[in-house]
Amino acid sequence: MGAQLSLEETAASIRSMEVRGAGEIARRAAEALRQEALDYNGHDPKELWARMQKGRDALLASRPTAVSLWNGVQAVFKGASPEMGAEALRKTLASNADIFIKRSKEAVEVIGRVGAKRIRDGDRVLTHCNSKAALSVIIQAHKEGKSIDVFATESRPWRQGLQTLRDLASAGIKPTLIVDSAARWLMKDVDVVVVGADTICSNGALINKIGTSQIALAAHEARVPFLVAAETFKFSPKTMYGELVEIEERDSSEVARPDEVPAGAKVLNPVFDATPPEYIDAIITEVGVVPPSAAYEIIVKELGHEFIFERN
Numbered sequence: 528m529g530a531q532l533s534l535e536e537t538a539a540s541i542r543s544m545e546v547r548g549a550g551e552i553a554r555r556a557a558e559a560l561r562q563e564a565l566d567y568n569g570h571d572p573k574e575l576w577a578r579m580q581k582g583r584d585a586l587l588a589s590r591p592t593a594v595s596l597w598n599g600v601q602a603v604f605k606g607a608s609p610e611m612g613a614e615a616l617r618k619t620l621a622s623n624a625d626i627f628i629k630r631s632k633e634a635v636e637v638i639g640r641v642g643a644k645r646i647r648d649g650d651r652v653l654t655h656c657n658s659k660a661a662l663s664v665i666i667q668a669h670k671e672g673k674s675i676d677v678f679a680t681e682s683r684p685w686r687q688g689l690q691t692l693r694d695l696a697s698a699g700i701k702p703t704l705i706v707d708s709a710a711r712w713l714m715k716d717v718d719v720v721v722v723g724a725d726t727i728c729s730n731g732a733l734i735n736k737i738g739t740s741q742i743a744l745a746a747h748e749a750r751v752p753f754l755v756a757a758e759t760f761k762f763s764p765k766t767m768y769g770e771l772v773e774i775e776e777r778d779s780s781e782v783a784r785p786d787e788v789p790a791g792a793k794v795l796n797p798v799f800d801a802t803p804p805e806y807i808d809a810i811i812t813e814v815g816v817v818p819p820s821a822a823y824e825i826i827v828k829e830l831g832h833e834f835i836f837e838r839n
């Protein structure tokens with residue numbers, strides 16, 4: 528966790544992508560809500576509730592695609608209401624946030640241990656963007672003494688692949704960077720693909736960094752296993768009721784400077800894409816390795832009914 532930010536600062540840093548990655552976004556949002564609750568020194572539960580609701584709305588508006596943010600916020604509010612009184616409300620919100628943050632960090636570690644079993648000595652592993660869950664798997668395999676070659680995509684336009692290189696290098700791995708468009712060319716030499724998740728829909732489709740679906744397609748064609756490393760709070764209860772996942776589009780200047788673009792031309796900057804379940808071999812979660820077809824069950828069992836029915 529970085530320095531303590533206010534709710535508004537946290538929402539702004541998620542919007543600007545200073546805080547990024549679906550899991551980290553959720554943890555930082557929970558942390559900001561926890562702090563807001565603890566900082567309240569009045570005695571009016573309705574006032575505290577109103578502040579918390581305002582904060583929640585600001586956080587939820589910060590980035591639209593990763594359901595982890597929504598699930599993290601839901602977890603903080605679980606069982607809380609102004610009827611319980613200001614003191615109990617503060618304590619409930621703060622302890623819910625603590626539990627969520629702790630569980631979410633533990634989940635990344637468990638995913639590493641479970642997923643590492645799917646990586647063999649000598650494997651060439653490809654990952655995309657910068658995912659803490661995917662890196663947990665790869666780094667754990669390395670810690671277990673497996674000799675692996677790791678390839679990271681650049682992930683234009685934000686180039687999160689460079690962060691992946693730093694994360695891998697500081698774990699003692701010597702990774703190789705490729706441009707995004709080299710993924711299919713490289714696939715003939717890849718043994719396994721491991722990526723993270725922003726959202727997993729109830730039908731098992733994966734929403735992750737733009738370009739993920741092209742990599743999955745190339746892996747499918749080359750019969751290379753395509754694994755997703757995802758905490759259970761990346762599964763979306765909202766999609767059970769038919770809600771479509773909003774794919775964030777960011778400013779075109781992230782892709783090309785306005786002066787580089789001729790008059791009349793447009794630049795699109797979609798940030799995520801959807802990979803159909805038939806291209807996913809397994810999803811590695813903290814409750815085990817599951818097929819994409821288990822997504823509905825994971826949502827019901829792990830997220831529970833209050834997540835499903837509240838605010839739908």
Ligand code: RUB
Binds near residue numbers: 550593658722
């Ligand atoms: C990051 C991204 C990551 C997932 C999972 O996108 O797509 O693969 O968020 O990451 P951005 P993690 O950089 O736009 O946030 O496993 O760390 O939750």
